[in-house]
Amino acid sequence: MKILDKYILKTFVITFTSVFVILFFIFILQTVWLFISELAGKDLDFILVIKFLMFAMPRIIPLVLPLSVLLASIMSFGDFAENYEFAAMKSAGISLQRTMKFLTFFILILSLGAFIFANNVIPYAEFKFINFRKDIAQMKPAMAIAEGQFSDVGSYNIKVDKKSGENGNFLTGITIHKKSNNFDGSKNVIKAKNGELISNEKSNILKLVLNDGYYYEDIIPKKYEERNKIPFAKSSFKKYIIYIDLSKLNNTNNEDYTISNTNSMLNISELKYTIDSLENNRKKDIISFVDNSYQRTVTQGSLSSNKALNDSIITTKIKNPDLLSNFIPKEQSEILQIANNSIINTNYTIDSTEQELESKTKVINSHWIALYDKFVIAFACILMFFIGAPLGAIIRKGGLGLPIVFAVLIFIIYHFVNTFGKKIAQEDGLTPFLGCWMATFILTPIACLLTYRATNDIGFINMDVVLLPFQKLFKKIFPSQNQ
Known part of the structure; x- marks a missing residue:
């Protein structure tokens, strides 16, 4: 050099x-x-x-x-x-x-x-x-809860007005919303004057002890017209203990993480393997859908709750090109109903399968993008x-x-x-x-x-190429000024 x-x-x-x-x-x-x-x-x-x-x-x-x-x-x-x-x-x-x-x-x-x-x-x-x-x-119990805002901790949303103590384990002004798995819209709210977070490094259970508070629970009446009254049950307590499972959240220092891999977490060999698996899975879904659609079309064409109609469809000799005219009006109505239900079910299946395949295609594309990146x-x-x-x-x-x-x-x-x-x-x-x-x-x-252009010293823009046609045009329009 x-x-x-x-x-x-x-x-x-x-x-x-x-x-x-x-x-x-x-x-x-x-x-x-x-x-x-x-x-x-x-x-x-x-x-x-x-x-x-x-x-x-x-x-x-x-x-x-x-x-x-x-x-x-x-x-x-x-x-x-x-x-x-x-x-x-x-x-x-x-x-x-x-x-x-x-x-x-x-x-x-x-x-x-x-x-x-x-x-x-x-x-x-x-x-x-x-x-x-x-x-x-979740690395420390007190970190799970921030002052003045709701914090998502396990199956609870917890808000405290103030934390105190060496590790912030003592809480004041506690409001807890319990997450509901029901679809009826019921809510459970717990309010307490103070409480304490207790944990053990060897345990994945976080213990929250509440003192002097109330427990509110919505009651959903069976009669719909009574729901506008919004009834609820209220009970008081001197001491109430909540156990929160942190087994999936408290393993930060452990190399065995629980979150599944995403496309950004994979190298090239892993991406190729994952893409191959995803594409094969998508192809199997398409083949399965085609086979199921064919079978459903073949079988639904002769399905009926009326056995006599099925036998009639099978044994009737076609005398008129207009197929329905070969049957009596009652049978025609039932045949049309069967066909209509079959079309509705088929369209619904096609739409849901199309959405599922589009979702899988996006996942495959995201993995290809991660590979090319x-x-x-x-x-x-x-x-x-x-x-x-x-x-x-x-x-x-x-x-x-x-x-x-x-x-x-x-x-x-x-x-x-x-x-x-x-x-x-x-x-x-x-x-x-x-x-x-x-x-x-x-x-x-x-x-x-x-x-x-740089290696040939031409410059960024050759202004002569741009200005020369205008100069020639100017000379033609005003020839006297060029003499």
Whole structure:
């Protein structure tokens, strides 16, 4: 590696690192803002907040990395052009392609690292992050309940006015809504002056002891006209104990998590296996539906509660092309009723099966999108470099002014098209491959055009091509002014 290559690489790496750290910090703040409701009011210590952010960080990389490469490329090559360093290189016989040579190798290595990171680190971190979000309010008993708001704890929604004690286990002004599994709309409400949370590290049962309160329970009358009176039963208590099962929520430090995998938690091999299983399952459902529809059509055609009608349908010789005219009016009515019921049932079955198959198709598409995304992030780094480097050499402007405008504009276009394509693909409007690579297909010709124009010193826009036709037209209209 020559001195010039070291200088260019060093300049780019320093700029890239600075931009990456700044953007990463900004996106981390955005993550904190998005999940502020899960962090605020939970009495979380500093270690737990850091752990939360550590699990959230890897998911930010696919956004930050391409944007950092784009901005660093524009800034670095813009500085070289603005300070006439490119002019000095060209006077020494060094072309733009030669200056980009070692940076291209660096970007290729960076892209390979991004692919490995997306295939291994991000799925693991996503698995931890989703589980940690579920468990964060349950790691300590007091964390499960926040002051001044209802907290979802097991089968109860609990609100307290104030928590006290060393671990916040003593509660004051307690209101509890018990979740109902019934469809009658009945509600159970418990109010108590104070209470205490009691737990054991070896037990998954959280014990809530309530003191001096009332228990309200709605009563649903059997007669509908009496329900408008909204009757309820009220009972008082000196001491009331509630046991809350936290066995599924209190295993944060255990490696055996209970939440099922999602597409974002799987690497490529796992995604391929899952997609194959999902597609086979969908094909079996389609075959089963077709077979059931055929059997139902064949059997329902002769089903009737009237045995005599069935025998008549089977034994009647067709004398008239109008089939119904071969039967008496009573039999005609029954046949039409059977046909109508068959059509209604078939339409209902088709609609429900169609919705089920559409849901399964969306799940399959989401897994394909997760698979293609691992390759898209790697290619995005290469694409952004071949957009940013030529663009910086063309605009001849470094620093944090114009380069940021171009970088943000290009990345917004890329991110919008990428998001739009994936949304359409998930809804089965496009193939997952085309949806994920749509932004790349759109910006790749732009990258090739910019690289061509920069390496040939053509500039961003050749104004002569735009203005020459107007000049010729002006000369024809006003020939006297040209003499």
